Each structure stands twice: as C-alpha cells, then as structure tokens.
Amino acid sequence: MxxxxxxxxxxxxxxxxxxxxxxxxxxxxxxRLDLTGTKKGCDRGQxxxxxxxVDGRRVNSCLALAASQDGAEILTIEGLAQGETLHPVQAxxxxxxxxxxxxxxxxxxxxxxxxxxxxxxxDDPERIRxxxxxxxxxxxxxxxxxEAVLEAxxxxxxxxxxxxxxxAA
Amino acid sequence: xxxxxxxxxxxxxxxxxxxxxxxxxxxxxGTNLLDLMKGGVARPERLVDxxxxxxxxxxxxxxxxxxxVGALVRNADLAHDQAFAATYPAVAEALLSGASAQLRNAAxxxxxIMQRTRCSYFYDTASACNRRELGSGCDALAGENRHHAxxxxxxxxxxxxxxxxxxxxxxxxxVVEIEGSKGRRHVTLEEFHxxxxxxPQRETVxxxxxxxxxxxxxxxxxAFASHARYLKLRERTSYAFAVVSAAAALVVEGGRIRQxxxxxxxxxxxxxxxxxxxAALLGAEPGEAAYAGAAALxxxxxxxSGDNGFKIELARRVAVRALSxxxxxxxxxxxxxxxxxxxxxxxxxHDA
Numbered sequence: 001m002x003x004x005x006x007x008x009x010x011x012x013x014x015x016x017x018x019x020x021x022x023x024x025x026x027x028x029x030x031x032r033l034d035l036t037g038t039k040k041g042c043d044r045g046q047x048x049x050x051x052x053x054v055d056g057r058r059v060n061s062c063l064a065l066a067a068s069q070d071g072a073e074i075l076t077i078e079g080l081a082q083g084e085t086l087h088p089v090q091a092x093x094x095x096x097x098x099x100x101x102x103x104x105x106x107x108x109x110x111x112x113x114x115x116x117x118x119x120x121x122x123d124d125p126e127r128i129r130x131x132x133x134x135x136x137x138x139x140x141x142x143x144x145x146x147e148a149v150l151e152a153x154x155x156x157x158x159x160x161x162x163x164x165x166x167x168a169a
Numbered sequence: 170x171x172x173x174x175x176x177x178x179x180x181x182x183x184x185x186x187x188x189x190x191x192x193x194x195x196x197x198x199g200t201n202l203l204d205l206m207k208g209g210v211a212r213p214e215r216l217v218d219x220x221x222x223x224x225x226x227x228x229x230x231x232x233x234x235x236x237x238v239g240a241l242v243r244n245a246d247l248a249h250d251q252a253f254a255a256t257y258p259a260v261a262e263a264l265l266s267g268a269s270a271q272l273r274n275a276a277x278x279x280x281x282i283m284q285r286t287r288c289s290y291f292y293d294t295a296s297a298c299n300r301r302e303l304g305s306g307c308d309a310l311a312g313e314n315r316h317h318a319x320x321x322x323x324x325x326x327x328x329x330x331x332x333x334x335x336x337x338x339x340x341x342x343x344v345v346e347i348e349g350s351k352g353r354r355h356v357t358l359e360e361f362h363x364x365x366x367x368x369p370q371r372e373t374v375x376x377x378x379x380x381x382x383x384x385x386x387x388x389x390x391x392a393f394a395s396h397a398r399y400l401k402l403r404e405r406t407s408y409a410f411a412v413v414s415a416a417a418a419l420v421v422e423g424g425r426i427r428q429x430x431x432x433x434x435x436x437x438x439x440x441x442x443x444x445x446x447x448a449a450l451l452g453a454e455p456g457e458a459a460y461a462g463a464a465a466l467x468x469x470x471x472x473x474s475g476d477n478g479f480k481i482e483l484a485r486r487v488a489v490r491a492l493s494x495x496x497x498x499x500x501x502x503x504x505x506x507x508x509x510x511x512x513x514x515x516x517x518x519h520d521a
Binding site: 003020021022024043044045048051057058059060062063064065067068070111114115118120124126127129130131132133134135 | 170172173174175177196198199200203204207208216218220245249268269270271272274275406407408505506507
C-alpha cells in the first residue's frame with residue numbers, strides 16, 4: 001500500500017510517497033529526505049534529540065507517524081538559519097557554550113524555539129529548566145543551555161531576531 | 170514494529186466503522202501507542218487515525234454548566250487554556266506535571282485516559298505479564314516492584330495506572346463520553362478503568378471498537394476553583410511518573426469543611442478516589458488533624474504487593490500535604506515546578 005502525503009518542510013512543499021505506513025516523521029526526515037540534522041537518540045520519546053516543530057509546536061518526531069502529519073508545516077534545525085545568519089537561538093547556544101558533543105543540540109535548539117514561542121516561561125530560569133526537561137544532555141551543558149535560552153528570548157523580544165514567521169514558530 | 174493498515178477517516182461514523190475490525194486501534198497523538206508498537210507490546214493490524222475528526226477538537230461549556238473537552242484536545246492546549254486553568258486548577262497542574270513539553274504538545278485528552286501502565290514487565294515482551302497476555306503470569310510479583318500498586322491489586326496483576334490528569338479528573342466526578350457502533354454512552358471516569366481482578370487484560374469498560382470522544386466535568390466541579398491542588402512525588406524533579414500523587418479540593422465556609430475531594434495516583438490500576446476520606450472531612454475543622462484522619466482512611470485497605478510498603482505511608486503524607494495545600498488556596502500562578510514537592514518561588518532554584 002502506498003500513501004501520498006504532502007508536507008511543507010522548512011518552507012518548501014514536499015510531496016512524499018510512503019511505501020510503508022510505519023515510517024515515523026524522524027525516519028522520513030533523516031532516511032528519505034536527507035535532513036539528518038534532526039537526531040535519533042532513544043527513538044522512544046525519552047531524550048528529545050528528535051525534536052522538531054510541527055505547525056509551530058515542538059514534538060518528538062520519533063513518536064509521530066509520518067502519514068499522520070499529512071498537510072503539516074515542519075520546521076527542522078536546517079530551516080532555522082537565514083543563509084549565513086544564524087537564528088538567535090543558534091547564536092545564543094554558541095555564545096553560552098550550550099553544548100559539548102553537540103548530538104542533542106538540534107533537539108535542544110528546536111525545543112528552545114518552541115518554548116520561546118509558547119511564551120509560558122518568561123525570564124524565570126526555573127521555568128525554563130522545567131520547560132526544557134524533555135531534552136536530555138549527556139554532556140550536562142544545562143547551565144549554558146538555560147543562559148542561551150534566556151538570551152535568545154531577550155534578543156527575539158527586542159526584535160533583533162530572524163524573520164518573524166520563524167520566531168513565531 | 171508490525172505492519173499495519175493505515176486509514177484516516179473524516180467522520181466519526183466512518184472511524185467507528187473502520188475500528189470495528191478485530192485488531193484495529195485508534196491513533197491520535199501516538200505518544201504511547203507508537204512507543205508500545207516499537208516495543209512489540211501493541212501489534213495492531215489496522216490504525217484508525219482520528220486526528221482529522223473536527224468534532225473532537227473542541228472545549229465547550231454546556232447548558233447544564235458542565236464543561237465538555239473533546240478527546241483530541243492536546244494536553245498542553247488544555248493546561249494553558251486560561252479559563253480552564255482558572256476553573257479547574259488542579260487539572261491544569263496535573264497536566265503540566267506530566268511528561269515533557271514535547272509530549273504534552275502531541276498527547277491528547279482521550280489518549281491520556283487510554284494510556285497503558287508503565288510496568289516494566291508489561292513493556293518487556295520476554296517477561297510474563299497477565300495484562301499483556303492473560304495466563305502467562307506476573308513477573309512483577311517477584312521482581313522490581315517498588316513502584317507497583319498498594320490498593321486494588323490482585324495476584325494476577327500489580328500494575329498502576331500512570332496518568333496524572335486522571336487523578337484530579339476522578340476527584341471532580343469527570344464523565345467519559347463514548348461512541349460505539351450502538352451509539353453514544355456515558356461512564357464516570359471512576360468506573361471507566363477496571364481493577365485487575367482475574368482479568369487484568371481488560372483495562373477499561375470500553376467494548377471493542379468503542380472510542381472516547383470527550384470528557385465532561387460537571388458544573389459542581391467549578392466550586393473548588395479557589396482551593397484545589399495536585400501534588401506529585403517523583404524520583405526526579407521533572408519528566409517522571411508519579412511514585413505517589415494526590416489531587417485535593419476543598420470548600421471551606423465558616424471554619425468548617427463543606428465539600429472535600431481526594432484522589433490518589435500511582436497507587437492502583439486506576440485513579441483512586443478516596444470517598445471514605447472525603448466523607449470524614451465533611452464538617453471537620455480544616456487542619457492537619459482532620460487531614461491525617463482522612464489520609465488514614467484513604468489508605469485503610471492498602472497492602473504492599475512487593476517491596477513497596479513504603480508507598481502506603483508516603484501516600485498518607487502526600488494526601489495530608491495536598492489537602493493542606495488546597496486549604497492554603499490555589500496560587501495565582503502555577504509554581505515553576507507544577508505539582509512538585511519542592512516549594513519554589515519565582516527566580517529561585519529548587520535545589521539551592
């Protein structure tokens with residue numbers, strides 16, 4: 001059985017034929033669309049490495065069936081920067097050493113972009129830690145991650161960010 | 170993961186018809202079902218994707234004052250709905266204490282109620298588990314069972330229901346709206362989940378093919394808005410299931426408790442309504458003495474199912490503390506760490 005789905009991925013419409021309904025959004029991105037920035041960690045929704053935005057909301061792409069996302073707008077780490085200009089969250093992760101090995105980083109950054117869009121944490125580091133608890137970092141760069149989220153949020157609020165559509169995402 | 174047929178109906182009638190086939194399962198957020206399928210614990214032959222059914226997506230106030238929450242409403246959307254959180258604060262707090270932000274964005278109201286136990290023997294297909302395969306036995310009985318049930322368990326199964334959301338819901342007399350081939354019916358959440366007895370594989374009262382379409386909170390549930398809390402003890406501060414939790418709600422007038430609700434999580438195969446405790450609180454003076462008496466009644470029938478005797482005293486203490494927090498009043502804003510036993514003031518570290 002073949003399933004035809006249509007997705008908007010990083011602003012570009014992609015029509016995809018799925019030969020197997022078992023394909024997750026994560027495997028579709030990595031194995032079939034060569035978007036390997038999104039990482040597979042646990043593949044069971046426990047680590048957050050696979051976090052992407054679906055219709056502006058951060059989710060675990062390993063637990064999302066690709067077929068069920070038909071029509072959705074997907075934003076991955078590859079879609080954040082504007083050419084050579086990094087997204088404010090990306091820039092802040094570098095400025096604050098929000099990573100060491102880097103494996104969890106695309107998921108951390110996408111989760112942070114989602115968090116800022118949700119607008120629930122404010123500038124309270126404890127609320128940011130709580131809202132980022134779905135992203136594990138084995139290198140324990142958590143201190144830098146929280147600082148990066150705080151700074152990126154300030155940058156975006158000040159209007160110095162990338163284009164507004166992506167900030168809103 | 171086994172192969173399956175994938176269908177995406179566009180109407181409720183179509184969905185119920187598609188799920189009438191044996192081996193069919195409904196798919197919504199998928200956060201629990203896909204995990205179970207990846208582990209081979211669930212092996213549906215057909216997935217009926219209900220995410221496109223528009224009538225299941227709404228939150229609406231009904232004429233009788235009750236609130237109807239569609240089964241497809243996402244956990245995060247419900248918890249952050251300001252009117253909802255102000256009226257049913259313990260429910261919002263429970264939702265935000267569960268899982269992670271990513272999972273709450275995907276997981277649905279119906280899926281939360283339908284989620285399966287996290288008993289590790291249920292998840293391990295090499296282990297004996299009567300819930301997964303009736304008659305195979307229960308490896309949890311002589312295994313790692315610190316987190317297992319202390320109320321309502323049977324020798325066939327000692328698993329717990331993992332939901333936070335269901336605990337305040339059952340305390341507030343929530344009702345589950347169910348659609349099936351024979352039409353619609355309503356069951357209280359208290360009756361919805363079954364205790365294991367001799368048939369732990371039958372986890373709910375749902376008949377094959379039936380679908381949860383909504384959850385209703387009766388008009389009376391809003392009486393507790395100013396004094397309702399959820400408290401959840403975990404083995405790490407965030408993103409962990411409850412060891413023991415409690416939802417407590419009070420109406421205090423003239424120095425006496427006029428209405429009381431108490432339910433426990435993490436202690437049984439269903440969210441556990443503590444009705445004897447509630448009855449004992451009526452007319453009592455609010456305070457620790459009354460709460461301790463109520464908590465003792467709530468756990469009166471409890472017995473360890475393994476290395477988990479500690480959970481009985483823990484549940485009493487969590488119940489007392491939840492009642493005390495409810496008496497103190499619903500905070501204007503949820504704490505930074507929802508339902509946490511760590512008190513937290515804005516800007517402070519919980520571990521400082």
